[in-house]
Amino acid sequence: MTAPIVSITDVSFAYNGQTVLQDIHLDIGQGDFIAMIGPNGGGKTTLLKLILGLLKPDRGKIRVLGQPPEKASSAIGYVPQNVHINRDFPITAIDVVLMGKLGGSKRWSGSNTGDRREALTVLERMDAGGLAGKKIGDLSGGQRQRVFIARALVTRPKLLLLDEPTASIDTRGQADFYTLLKALNQDVTIVVVSHDLLAISTYVKSVACVNKCLHHHHQAEITGQMIDILYPCTVEQVCPVELVAHGLPHRVLKDH
Amino acid sequence: MIEALQFEFMRNALAAGLLAAVICGIMGTLVVVNRTVFFSGGIAHCAYGGIGLAVYCGWPFLPGTIGFSLAAALVMAGVSLKAKHRADTIIGVVWALGMAFGIVLLDLSPGYHADLMSYLFGSILTVPGSDLWMMLAIGVGIAVLVALYYKDLLALSYDEEFARIRGVPVTALYLTMIALLAVTIVLVIEVVGLILVIALLTIPPFIVERHARSLMQMMVGASVLGCLFTAAGLWLSYRFDLTSGASIIMVAGIGFFMTLAIERIAGRLTHTKRG
Numbered sequence: 001m002t003a004p005i006v007s008i009t010d011v012s013f014a015y016n017g018q019t020v021l022q023d024i025h026l027d028i029g030q031g032d033f034i035a036m037i038g039p040n041g042g043g044k045t046t047l048l049k050l051i052l053g054l055l056k057p058d059r060g061k062i063r064v065l066g067q068p069p070e071k072a073s074s075a076i077g078y079v080p081q082n083v084h085i086n087r088d089f090p091i092t093a094i095d096v097v098l099m100g101k102l103g104g105s106k107r108w109s110g111s112n113t114g115d116r117r118e119a120l121t122v123l124e125r126m127d128a129g130g131l132a133g134k135k136i137g138d139l140s141g142g143q144r145q146r147v148f149i150a151r152a153l154v155t156r157p158k159l160l161l162l163d164e165p166t167a168s169i170d171t172r173g174q175a176d177f178y179t180l181l182k183a184l185n186q187d188v189t190i191v192v193v194s195h196d197l198l199a200i201s202t203y204v205k206s207v208a209c210v211n212k213c214l215h216h217h218h219q220a221e222i223t224g225q226m227i228d229i230l231y232p233c234t235v236e237q238v239c240p241v242e243l244v245a246h247g248l249p250h251r252v253l254k255d256h
Numbered sequence: 257m258i259e260a261l262q263f264e265f266m267r268n269a270l271a272a273g274l275l276a277a278v279i280c281g282i283m284g285t286l287v288v289v290n291r292t293v294f295f296s297g298g299i300a301h302c303a304y305g306g307i308g309l310a311v312y313c314g315w316p317f318l319p320g321t322i323g324f325s326l327a328a329a330l331v332m333a334g335v336s337l338k339a340k341h342r343a344d345t346i347i348g349v350v351w352a353l354g355m356a357f358g359i360v361l362l363d364l365s366p367g368y369h370a371d372l373m374s375y376l377f378g379s380i381l382t383v384p385g386s387d388l389w390m391m392l393a394i395g396v397g398i399a400v401l402v403a404l405y406y407k408d409l410l411a412l413s414y415d416e417e418f419a420r421i422r423g424v425p426v427t428a429l430y431l432t433m434i435a436l437l438a439v440t441i442v443l444v445i446e447v448v449g450l451i452l453v454i455a456l457l458t459i460p461p462f463i464v465e466r467h468a469r470s471l472m473q474m475m476v477g478a479s480v481l482g483c484l485f486t487a488a489g490l491w492l493s494y495r496f497d498l499t500s501g502a503s504i505i506m507v508a509g510i511g512f513f514m515t516l517a518i519e520r521i522a523g524r525l526t527h528t529k530r531g
Binding site for chain 2: 052053054073074076078080086088089090091092095096099100102103135151155
């Protein structure tokens, strides 16, 4: 087995004295496609930010590609949860994508045509090539989401972290979106935070339940019948997240 | 306007106003997109404390004021980086305290009676040529720095977290931007006054923001608009014998509300067409 892309050992993190994450252990291997689920405030976004090196753990060790996170963060493509609030910001979709080319590019070269072409190609791959020249504020939520994913992809990441990427996409769009992620997963390791396990369960390879603690349900536990997928957290002593699925939509309950 | 320009003081006033407009167009764009308007107000008012300190201690005027404003600005920036939700309160405190500190120190300085009005509205009609050269130097310096770090400033302004992940030295860049802002504000205040600086920092960039497609366009547009306001305001002040700084701001304010009205009407028209 190859060395894990991310290895998290015994990590705890508190925010203003309140423990958000405790004793987290997680190895993310090459080619993984992990869904991270759990209740709001359960620490999913915090865990992503720890992996990105935006936050420092109070205890424990995180290694990304064998390095401290802040040194390796340029190998991670990140799609944040809130796709920006300032709608009037003067920037076009393609310039948002080009932001992913920051770092390493020559300062004096102005806008590099090679970078531009690559950004456009990625946008087209996201089915958003026609949006390139549009101002970001004029796009719909779903379109903006595509631009932000393109921005993450143009960094040529080894690991893609997405924080609730489908929040502003309709149900049909979500299916398309996860199909796309599945295709991307052939080259890139993916961790996607989601509320909706049902929507992603057929695409991901494993599920990590996060609610202060973390339990990683490996492949074996979620392949098989759909009914099993709905209850990946039956081992109550182990997993901090309880799933209840009486029809649709399912609900994620808090700690028990 | 042409006849007015036969006077050297009018030529100097116009040059000073245009330079201030360009400097404020560039820095104001960064101020508006980073939402540091209140911050800039804090720096500008706090600079008065520096003036008081320089007079009281008998220091040369510029180094004293700049040093004081820089220190205050970096304190405010430090707080806003560490505790964002407290930033506006701290800025309010430093704002008031700096100003009061300056006034008390001027009271205590023998034989000096500060003219608060000239600090607030500047004395654009009595700008000496040496100040023009200083402003030109700042303007060129700012343009070069912003051009050099354009991509990083764009990333910082648009999405600080993403910039950090891409390896942009966000904290250092932010502090540099604030320091640059502090120096700019103090130097331009000396020439055109505090109120005009705030107006030029905010009004033209705000008007242009919604129509610009890039930060660069916004900077250029805001500079051009600032120049128009300044020229028109100066002409009005000459023609009707009004305070020059206030006239420029009145023109800018009218421009501001006219844009809002036009946008509203245009928005309604396209809406009717669609609906």
